[in-house]
Amino acid sequence: MESDNLAYMELAIHQAKLASESLEVPVGCVIIKDGEVIASGRNRTTETRNATRHAEMEAIDNLLEMWQRDGLSKAEVAKNFSQCILYVTCEPCIMCAAALSFLGIKEVYYGCANEKFGGCGSILSLHSSCSEPFISDKVPQRGFKCTGGLMASEAISLFRSFYEQGNPNAPKPHRPLVQKKVE
């Protein structure tokens, strides 16, 4: 199981590298169901100019599109999510952690912690938020099992090399960008 975890996280790291090659902040993920990779995603915030297009959101949308094409019912989609495990290189942010909880995902493994935006323990703990609703006809909140630190150093070194280049898409660079000479 441990080696499986590493193998899946390797795939997520590969997605993060793809992001980096496209000048996107290097975060990647894969979603596993029944031991099979059923979706992958990487950050696309720059390309889409939509800062919510995180790796997790990309992978989730891929799944929903696929399941819609296959004509799955809502119940089947919900059941499927409850059997999914996400491997993501960086702790899901507050937005993604909330989204994963809404979907009722089974489990999440992440690489490095996200000390600025993390929603799975760093800033908020949305994965462990379970509470009885005040209004009885509402659906109770759902959490998910969450484990961090899987291949964290690989994830961090991706970030490091990305930011060392300088993020050309940041609103105002704090460091001068490395100018590549055009011959």
Place this chain on the structure above:
Amino acid sequence: MNKQLQQIIHIPPNPPVSPTHQPTEKVYAALIEPKHANTIIRRLNQIAPLQNLQHLKRIQKKQLQGGKPELYVVLCLASENETKSNRMPPDVEDIVNSYHLTPFITEVNKYAALSKEEWEEQCKLWPTSYHPPTYNIPGITGFSEEDSKAVFNFMKSTVELAKSGDHLIVNAAMIVDPLVGQIIASACDEVCSWHTGTSKAKTETCDFKQLEGFTSHVDANITAKDITFLSNGSANNLQQCYKAVSCLNPWWFAQQSFHSSPCYCHPLRHASIVAIEASAARDRHLFPGFGHNEKSYGVDCNSSSSVSLAKRQRVDLENVKNSGEQDANTEGSNSLGRPYLCTGYDIYLIWEPCAMCAMALVHQRIRRIFYALPNPETGALGSVHRLQGEKSLNHHYAVFRVVMPELEFPVER
């Protein structure tokens, strides 16, 4: 239920503190004759200045039932350990004696209020003055009449947006450029009505159709003033099915008991998320060259965008002059005034957003959030979480609740 007035309430980064939780200090106070007020205050300010209580008003006016006002004055600090009479400085004692005052001990707030809400709480104890910190975000220190009118009008049209179609009450989101009163993008919850294309190309077409939808808004150059008012009582339907509001009930999807109809649903397409997507699509459409060919930007600008650019640049200049710190506006804009993501834009929501939507709005750099109704179970802007007060986040918006008397509060108890 008391009839509430239409108002805009700032929801501060920190929860307001009740006066019993704010540290207090004991002072001597006394009832004085109004005709002696000036003389006594002048004298007290000389002999017993309130050094560390600068925020405290020296005098308090209480309106009695008979209509006659009573004036109370703070004489001096009272030490907790000593008995009354021998702790008052002799000079103050002189005043007490010569005006036949009856000093009593009362509590006042020890520190100046940090927010308007805190200040309002303080004044229940003893009036204080409040000097709001100089924020860069307009509205925190209050709205002009014109600005509030624009806010109410945008909120009203957001309510209209949610009511239209099928009578199914959902959340609605409207992203607005406040400088020119222009709607950038608007959307409703799409968790139940999501249709994806079967191919990427089709998705693109869908995107483009949506885009035409909001560019027609742009062409019509809708301004706050043009938006027609909602008639009173038209929001009655809001009571009925608020369960369909995504942000209020985001876990509905995990429920196993729905019909096994084919899945045209996307549990994450809350109104804010869809609106952000639409604003990004608009940006890609208006500024297609961004990131590829710098020189192509701004060429396709229509006239209203140009007005927007000019106004934005002017305001940016003012911001630079007025604040030593870098303002988010100027930081985000490039030289042509095209904002970085939604920098400088406002969003109007009917319901306080959930954590997913609230964080999405952080990511997209929204400047101000206006919502009409609180979301007590899953709201992330004060009700359950308070993202505007999370220091570690790289962006902070200002949050306002717009109280609309015509809206009922179905989940507020």
